[in-house]
Amino acid sequence: MAAETVDGAARGAGAPSEAPMVDIRGLDVTFHSKGRTVHALSGIDLAIEPGEFLTIAGPSGCGKSTLLRVIAGLTEATAGEVTLRGTPVEGARRDVGFVFQRAALLDWRNARGNILFQAEMRGLPKAWARERADALMEMTGLTGFENAMPYELSGGMQQRVSLCRALLHEPDVLLMDEPFGALDALTRENMNVELRRIWEATGMTVVLVTHSVAEAVYLASRSIVMGPRPGRIIEEFPIDLPGHREYEPTLESPEFRRVSGRVRELLGSAAHAE
Ligand SMILES: Nc1ncnc2c1ncn2[C@@H]1O[C@H](COP(=O)(O)OP(=O)(O)OP(=O)(O)O)[C@@H](O)[C@H]1O
Numbered sequence: 265m266a267a268e269t270v271d272g273a274a275r276g277a278g279a280p281s282e283a284p285m286v287d288i289r290g291l292d293v294t295f296h297s298k299g300r301t302v303h304a305l306s307g308i309d310l311a312i313e314p315g316e317f318l319t320i321a322g323p324s325g326c327g328k329s330t331l332l333r334v335i336a337g338l339t340e341a342t343a344g345e346v347t348l349r350g351t352p353v354e355g356a357r358r359d360v361g362f363v364f365q366r367a368a369l370l371d372w373r374n375a376r377g378n379i380l381f382q383a384e385m386r387g388l389p390k391a392w393a394r395e396r397a398d399a400l401m402e403m404t405g406l407t408g409f410e411n412a413m414p415y416e417l418s419g420g421m422q423q424r425v426s427l428c429r430a431l432l433h434e435p436d437v438l439l440m441d442e443p444f445g446a447l448d449a450l451t452r453e454n455m456n457v458e459l460r461r462i463w464e465a466t467g468m469t470v471v472l473v474t475h476s477v478a479e480a481v482y483l484a485s486r487s488i489v490m491g492p493r494p495g496r497i498i499e500e501f502p503i504d505l506p507g508h509r510e511y512e513p514t515l516e517s518p519e520f521r522r523v524s525g526r527v528r529e530l531l532g533s534a535a536h537a538e
Pocket residue numbers: 295296297302304322323324325326327328329330331493
């Protein structure tokens with residue numbers, strides 16, 4: 265997870281307003297391993313604007329994680345161009361934050377220590393990092409748990425710590441790979457509401473991969489659905505729901521039902537095509 269504002273680079277707000285935050289043109293990814301060739305992504309064109317909340321849904325194995333990893337510079341494009349904040353992605357980027365399905369916290373460090381680990385790896389100023397960690401813990405409802413060890417935290421709280429760790433260095437883009445997939449249904453809903461609130465408050469650019477249709481539609485300002493491998497974008501939906509979204513009224517709204525019905529239909533036919 266994450267990147268640097270402390271690196272002096274211009275952030276989203278400073279970038280020319282017409283430039284996408286992430287620009288992907290003609291992306292193809294093919295893996296060769298152990299004598300096998302897997303064509304994971306094919307012909308992906310995608311521009312993600314600053315401040316967008318983009319969600320990505322698609323059948324298992326269609327390349328969603330690979331797409332996030334390419335944006336982060338963790339997986340190399342076989343063909344095509346990917347730029348982040350106007351500069352080509354060539355190798356791991358420091359200006360992204362990454363949240364994975366499992367929080368992967370260090371057992372021997374408390375909540376604050378786990379968040380500050382990000383700062384230590386990046387050599388960020390200590391006092392600044394501590395202040396920011398405390399502010400993030402307050403924003404995500406972790407105040408009072410700063411000294412709790414991972415085993416003392418619920419799954420939802422561990423994911424909050426993981427989110428704080430991803431945001432510590434003020435990344436331009438937050439990439440989330442099925443971040444709430446391991447949580448129970450109610451905690452997951454609560455985390456959705458919180459993430460949406462944090463996004464509203466910060467205006468950050470978020471790209472989130474999910475298998476949950478409700479999550480994909482509730483959270484997004486735009487949602488894309490991918491088809492089976494080699495993954496490509498089969499449809500995209502601007503989500504015409506209010507900026508501020510109460511959870512239950514949103515799920516009962518006609519727009520939510522319309523879009524989620526269509527996403528479900530697409531995922532159903534994608535599954536049959538596999
Ligand atoms: N490093 C790798 N080496 C070889 N094959 C890989 C590698 N990473 C991913 N793949 C393959 O690429 C395809 C896409 O994988 P990816 O994890 O991106 O899919 P996904 O849509 O995120 O799947 P899921 O929803 O099940 O998490 C899969 O067939 C996977 O086995």
